[in-house]
Amino acid sequence: MQEVNPVANNALVLAALPPISVDFETHYASDYSVKELGNRAYCHDPRFNAWAVSTYDGVTPWAGRPKDCDWQNLHGREWVSHHREFDKAVLERLQRDGVIPKHIAPAVWHCSAAACAFLQLPRDLEGACSAVLGEAPDKSFRKALKGRHDNDLFSSLDAEETAYVTQDAVLCWRLWQAVGSRWPERERLLFELTASMGSHGLCVDWQSLDAERQRLSDLCGSLQRDIPWTPSLSLKEFKRHCGFAQVTPPASTAADDASFRAWCRKHDGTAIARYARNMNRIRTVNRLVKVLEAMQQRRKPDNRMAYELKYYGATPGRWSGSGGLNVQNMNRSEIEGLDLRKLIIAPENKLLAVADFSQIEARVLLWLAGDGATLEILAAHPEMDMYEVHARATMGYKAPEPLKDYCETTKSNLRQLAKARVLGLGFRCGAERFIEVARIMAGLEIDIHDARKIVREYRDSNPKIVKLWETLENTCAAHEGKDYYLPFPCASLGDSPRHLIYRDVALDDRGGLTAVVCGERVDLHGGILAENWTQGTARDLLADAWIRCVESGYAPVLSVHDELVFEVDATDAQGHLTQIKRLMESAPAWAKGLPVKADVKLMTRYGK
DNA sequence: GTGTAGGGCGCG
DNA sequence: AAAGCGCGCCCTACAC
Numbered sequence: 105m106q107e108v109n110p111v112a113n114n115a116l117v118l119a120a121l122p123p124i125s126v127d128f129e130t131h132y133a134s135d136y137s138v139k140e141l142g143n144r145a146y147c148h149d150p151r152f153n154a155w156a157v158s159t160y161d162g163v164t165p166w167a168g169r170p171k172d173c174d175w176q177n178l179h180g181r182e183w184v185s186h187h188r189e190f191d192k193a194v195l196e197r198l199q200r201d202g203v204i205p206k207h208i209a210p211a212v213w214h215c216s217a218a219a220c221a222f223l224q225l226p227r228d229l230e231g232a233c234s235a236v237l238g239e240a241p242d243k244s245f246r247k248a249l250k251g252r253h254d255n256d257l258f259s260s261l262d263a264e265e266t267a268y269v270t271q272d273a274v275l276c277w278r279l280w281q282a283v284g285s286r287w288p289e290r291e292r293l294l295f296e297l298t299a300s301m302g303s304h305g306l307c308v309d310w311q312s313l314d315a316e317r318q319r320l321s322d323l324c325g326s327l328q329r330d331i332p333w334t335p336s337l338s339l340k341e342f343k344r345h346c347g348f349a350q351v352t353p354p355a356s357t358a359a360d361d362a363s364f365r366a367w368c369r370k371h372d373g374t375a376i377a378r379y380a381r382n383m384n385r386i387r388t389v390n391r392l393v394k395v396l397e398a399m400q401q402r403r404k405p406d407n408r409m410a411y412e413l414k415y416y417g418a419t420p421g422r423w424s425g426s427g428g429l430n431v432q433n434m435n436r437s438e439i440e441g442l443d444l445r446k447l448i449i450a451p452e453n454k455l456l457a458v459a460d461f462s463q464i465e466a467r468v469l470l471w472l473a474g475d476g477a478t479l480e481i482l483a484a485h486p487e488m489d490m491y492e493v494h495a496r497a498t499m500g501y502k503a504p505e506p507l508k509d510y511c512e513t514t515k516s517n518l519r520q521l522a523k524a525r526v527l528g529l530g531f532r533c534g535a536e537r538f539i540e541v542a543r544i545m546a547g548l549e550i551d552i553h554d555a556r557k558i559v560r561e562y563r564d565s566n567p568k569i570v571k572l573w574e575t576l577e578n579t580c581a582a583h584e585g586k587d588y589y590l591p592f593p594c595a596s597l598g599d600s601p602r603h604l605i606y607r608d609v610a611l612d613d614r615g616g617l618t619a620v621v622c623g624e625r626v627d628l629h630g631g632i633l634a635e636n637w638t639q640g641t642a643r644d645l646l647a648d649a650w651i652r653c654v655e656s657g658y659a660p661v662l663s664v665h666d667e668l669v670f671e672v673d674a675t676d677a678q679g680h681l682t683q684i685k686r687l688m689e690s691a692p693a694w695a696k697g698l699p700v701k702a703d704v705k706l707m708t709r710y711g712k
Numbered sequence: 713g714t715g716t717a718g719g720g721c722g723c724g
Numbered sequence: 725a726a727a728g729c730g731c732g733c734c735c736t737a738c739a740c
Contacts, residue, residue, distance in 0.1 A: 134713080134714080337736070339737090357719085357720080360720095360721085384720095387721065387735085390734075395722095395733090414731095417731065420730070422724085424732070425723085425731070433724085433732065433733085435722065435723085464724095529728090531729065537727085631726095631728065632727085635728065638729095639729070665724045667724085
């Protein structure tokens with residue numbers, strides 16, 4: 105997985121030297137940016153121009169053109185950058201162009217932004233510096249320097265401008281001094297695995313992708329032509345045309361909104377209702393077109409598609425999509441004639457092994473709450489799904505036959521109700537919100553009266569979960585005026601600390617609990633704390649499984665919260681799949697008593 | 713021109 | 725007492 109660095113042998117000698125921060129400055133514009141293209145495509149573009157690099161070793165800040173830097177002096181040392189993946193892509197490009205000698209490499213290259221994210225500090229340099237160092241970089245020169253990629257720049261820089269060009273490197277270095285040692289080895293490994301997985305990328309059916317992109321782009325155009333205003337998605341114009349038709353506009357035009365759906369039914373058959381539905385379709389189709397275009401832009405010479413995942417993108421530690429293309433929110437099923445996931449394919453002579461944890465958050469919640477009775481049913485009956493276990497443990501379902509069969513023969517909605525309760529009520533959702541959750545997740549139509557009753561029954565029959573909300577909220581509140589570090593179970597064995605960090609806990613005038621999370625003050629309550637703790641613990645289970653798989657020779661090509669995707673040799677694919685299932689289900693030592701189940705399947709094309 | 717907020721849509 | 729949570733990206737509108 106990891107590239108073997110020939111310099112690493114010298115690390116002992118060079119480790120005595122302080123780390124060096126490295127920060128490249130590159131040209132960008134509104135139509136050419138990392139945000140749109142991602143690190144790799146941005147650095148492979150003809151418009152690419154790295155006009156400066158600055159370095160700092162704790163003593164002497166240096167800035168200049170990349171070709172003028174003393175790279176030999178940096179070679180083999182410990183480097184740090186803020187958003188390392190970007191600077192790494194720049195270095196590779198400059199080495200390909202012959203600007204920097206090809207043998208130049210650090211012994212190890214840290215990312216101060218990733219370390220900040222782990223510590224639940226702001227990830228951006230400005231926010232991180234304010235939070236950690238108590239001072240923010242001066243961005244006043246940024247505007248003046250934007251668009252400059254003139255090779256004579258450094259002959260014209262005055263002292264103030266030079267200070268600006270080096271200040272990010274200086275701050276990055278100081279930031280790393282403050283946070284580096286608090287970023288555990290295991291987490292650094294996860295960061296490296298994330299980066300290498302994304303740059304390896306995914307196999308894509310490029311032919312189908314191109315055909316689908318054209319088809320959907322045409323469809324989008326014809327839908328737009330049917331709407332008599334521009335821009336076709338303008339809500340302002342839509343409301344104006346509602347006025348012309350003497351129709352009261354809906355409160356929302358979201359396809360999934362209950363009031364909008366009622367509005368559509370009411371005005372069924374009218375032109376304005378057709379326009380409204382077209383707007384829904386345009387949004388969906390346009391989104392698909394944009395995703396397909398983003399995929400095309402990320403095609404590598406080896407025909408794989410590079411992508412980026414953001415390590416610790418979410419406060420509880422989950423990964424998030426990033427870099428202009430989010431591979432974690434691809435449509436699950438076919439829409440407008442396209443199954444997006446099916447465009448991701450197995451390479452020749454391989455199959456995709458898709459493995460996901462079954463109802464992992466629901467299981468973790470029970471485990472964290474210490475609901476031993478329900479966990480025992482789960483462990484003893486691997487054939488039952490979570491909803492049935494919940495119905496048996498808390499809804500009085502006692503019949504020997506599977507709940508699914510019972511519901512089919514008696515036309516009962518008990519299973520759907522159990523599903524809605526499991527998915528909706530564990531984190532203190534209220535009755536009004538539950539109506540929506542039940543409709544979207546379980547297809548149930550419930551009125552407010554029933555919803556209140558169900559919420560009450562759930563809380564009465566799940567005292568351990570209610571107790572968990574209360575305990576977390578009380579413990580947090582007891583930290584008023586201080587920081588609250590809520591440890592994750594994976595830290596219980598001592599090797600790799602990980603916490604949820606709620607800084608400067610406070611109680612507002614109305615007794616509401618607040619704290620600073622990732623640099624921003626947010627409202628908290630027991631439900632949120634339980635959710636964050638649950639989500640983060642589920643993240644650790646996936647992280648552990650990921651590392652276990654890599655150690656056994658299975659490096660995933662994709663990771664989506666509770667799912668890992670591998671490419672395995674078609675020969676003995678079933679054997680590999682069995683191995684992967686075993687690896688995912690061997691829960692770590694810290695998760696004693698937590699029954700983890702993985703569903704695995706082999707596919708030639710990715711899908712749900 | 714850039715930055716941002718809100719509505720909307722997609723995922724676990 | 726009551727309170728779903730965690731993300732990213734596109735489009736439009738609007739402030740600067």
